[in-house]
Amino acid sequence: MNDYPIHVGSMLFTLVDPNPGHEKEYNRWYERDHFYAGCMIGPWMFAGSRWVAPRALKDMRITDGSGEVSQAGNGSFLAVYWVLDGHDEEHWKWAGDQVHWLYTNDRGFAERTHRHTILADVGWAAYRDGDPVPLELALDHGYAGIGVVAMDRADGMSEDELHAFLRDTAMPEMMAGSPVAIGSTWKPRQRDEITSNSPMDLGSGTGTEARTLQIFFCDEQPDGCWDSFASYVDAVNGSGLASVCWAGPFYKTVVGTDTYIDQL
Secondary structure: OOOOOOOEEEEEEEEEEEOOOOHHHHHHHHHHHHHHHHHHOOOOEEEEEEEEOOHHHHOOOEEOOOOHHHOOOOOOEEEEEEEEOOOHHHHHHHHHHHHHHHHHOOOOOOOEEEEEEEEEEEEEEEEOOOOOOOHHHHHHHOOOEEEEEEEEEOOOOOHHHHHHHHHHHHHHHHHOOOOEEEEEEEEEOOOOOOHHHOOOOOEOOOOOOOEEEEEEEEOOOHHHHHHHHHHHHHHHHHHOOEEEEEEEEEEEOOOOOOOOOOOO
16 A cells, blocks of 8 residues: 555544434534534644444443443544644644634534543554555545444553554454454543643543554444454453453434434
8 A cells, every 4th residue: 555645643533412402403513513613624634524323322332331431322423533644733723722712702512512522643553455445534435334442551561562462463353354444543642731721521531541542444334243343342351451441333424414313
């Protein structure tokens, strides 16, 4: 695969619930205003997409019972955005200023609750295919769904040890011959001056320095292959290297529609 000069450096991962009774209004505000005004028009952000977990998918989550994502029914809409490598800080500074400007000018949305909103730096990606869709194109490719896995390293285990196990053993076993085309690995950033000064509560914390976050992109809707994710979680937990705190599937939203808002 050619190494073109466009590389993702970091991402925004924002998992939110509309407050009951405001689902349609929230969906349209986010898709038709905030997706662009709060994110995509900013410098060096080059891709974004939205994903949704209807209640049937929420009920499939695997959790250790901690954090807001583990609570029944929480975490409906997930938006994910890529920022160009080498220009991350310029974008996040713009984003911090922009969200305050939007709220000051009545462009926020009060009837929503952030469950887990973080920034994360890219680590690496693993691919099922020899000539794959690169991670940089994943948000635009049209994948039917994603699976998210968050894990914490065991005491005394290094990040290199964990990532070697994931890259060389657990992920190849999970992805071979499956609908899972890409597995991306990320390092959540601790709260900083920008994220600590948000005009809204960002939900559960980023985790400690031991946290690894993964997003898997699926050719098919992920509930059809969730058994593979469950086996992957068992492999991670059984390795002694890390424990999974939560894992969950999401469908791609149907842009321009209110599909799924009556199923949250």
